[in-house]
Amino acid sequence: MQNEVSVQFADQDPSGFASIIHQYLTQSLDDSPRKRRQALRLRGRVAVEASDQNAAVTMEFAGPVITLTNGEEPPVDARISAPYLILSRLLEGRANLLVEHLRSRLRVRARPSRLLLPLHVHNLMKLPPARER
Amino acid sequence: MSAIYTKAWYDELRSMLNRNDQVAKNAPRGKYRVLADLKGDGLSPYLPDGERRFFIVLMENGKCAQYFEAQEPPPRKEFDFIFEIPATVFEGVAAGLVDPVQAGLKGTIKITGDMRILIKHAELVNVLRDVYQREVETDWPQGRPPYS
Numbered sequence: 272m273q274n275e276v277s278v279q280f281a282d283q284d285p286s287g288f289a290s291i292i293h294q295y296l297t298q299s300l301d302d303s304p305r306k307r308r309q310a311l312r313l314r315g316r317v318a319v320e321a322s323d324q325n326a327a328v329t330m331e332f333a334g335p336v337i338t339l340t341n342g343e344e345p346p347v348d349a350r351i352s353a354p355y356l357i358l359s360r361l362l363e364g365r366a367n368l369l370v371e372h373l374r375s376r377l378r379v380r381a382r383p384s385r386l387l388l389p390l391h392v393h394n395l396m397k398l399p400p401a402r403e404r
Numbered sequence: 405m406s407a408i409y410t411k412a413w414y415d416e417l418r419s420m421l422n423r424n425d426q427v428a429k430n431a432p433r434g435k436y437r438v439l440a441d442l443k444g445d446g447l448s449p450y451l452p453d454g455e456r457r458f459f460i461v462l463m464e465n466g467k468c469a470q471y472f473e474a475q476e477p478p479p480r481k482e483f484d485f486i487f488e489i490p491a492t493v494f495e496g497v498a499a500g501l502v503d504p505v506q507a508g509l510k511g512t513i514k515i516t517g518d519m520r521i522l523i524k525h526a527e528l529v530n531v532l533r534d535v536y537q538r539e540v541e542t543d544w545p546q547g548r549p550p551y552s
Contacts, residue, residue: 285511286509286510286511287507287508287509287510287511287512287513287514287515288509288510288511290511290514290515291508291509291515291519291522291523292519294516294517294518294519295519295520295523298518298519298520299520321509324503324505324506324509325506326506326509326510355505355509355526356526356527356530359523359524359526359527360526362523362524363523363524398520398523398524
């Protein structure tokens with residue numbers, strides 16, 4: 272299929288966090304050709320940490336394949352760390368990456384050559400407006 | 405005060421959920437069927453090792469329409485969300501000892517369903533934890549967690 276993107280695990284026993292992100296990404300990509308196109312353009316490794324839950328997952332974007340690894344697996348191009356509820360608000364689109372960073376409720380770090388990667392990943396992952404039954 | 409896993413306990417939970425404004429505020433609109441699939445893990449005195457217990461929660465526009473235990477394993481495809489939980493972990497949540505968010509992120513609780521809905525209503529998990537921990541008075545006739 273054109274624009275096909277698959278999400279896979281690096282670990283045989285994925286963590287709960289990795290499993291949640293896997294389902295989330297798969298469902299989002301399945302429903303949206305635009306998000307699949309966005310994902311195909313992304314390259315890089317991003318670690319996301321739920322800082323209050325001691326849980327992290329590393330996402331490697333390599334065009335048609337997104338690989339999820341338990342925990343933070345260096346080297347990464349960018350790192351996003353925030354309490355779980357802030358991360359979920361980011362995904363909902365109720366919070367803004369830069370604003371939360373400036374408010375110190377979230378920490379974003381990126382290699383100088385990949386400064387925009389966290390924003391691109393956030394754009395890929397955040398939910399479109401209202402989808403409920 | 406009702407004993408855990410009795411009909412009175414499920415009814416009390418349903419009633420608590422429906423009286424709680426935060427549940428109504430944070431729960432998704434529409435109808436959602438949720439299955440909790442509990443498995444005995446050798447520690448819980450309420451569910452022998454390897455045995456399973458199923459309960460079903462039907463949420464309808466922010467209200468809990470049904471909360472009951474099923475005698476037979478229901479078809480999984482009927483549910484929007486499935487939570488697979490070791491009995492000790494579930495009882496730990498009910499006793500206020502286990503954080504359900506942390507258990508979900510670690511994979512102790514396995515969650516299947518539309519994660520977009522779950523993430524959009526992430527605050528509901530904290531509200532439900534508070535209902536279990538602070539509002540429902542659970543009786544533990546065979547002992548209260550943590551189990552030794």
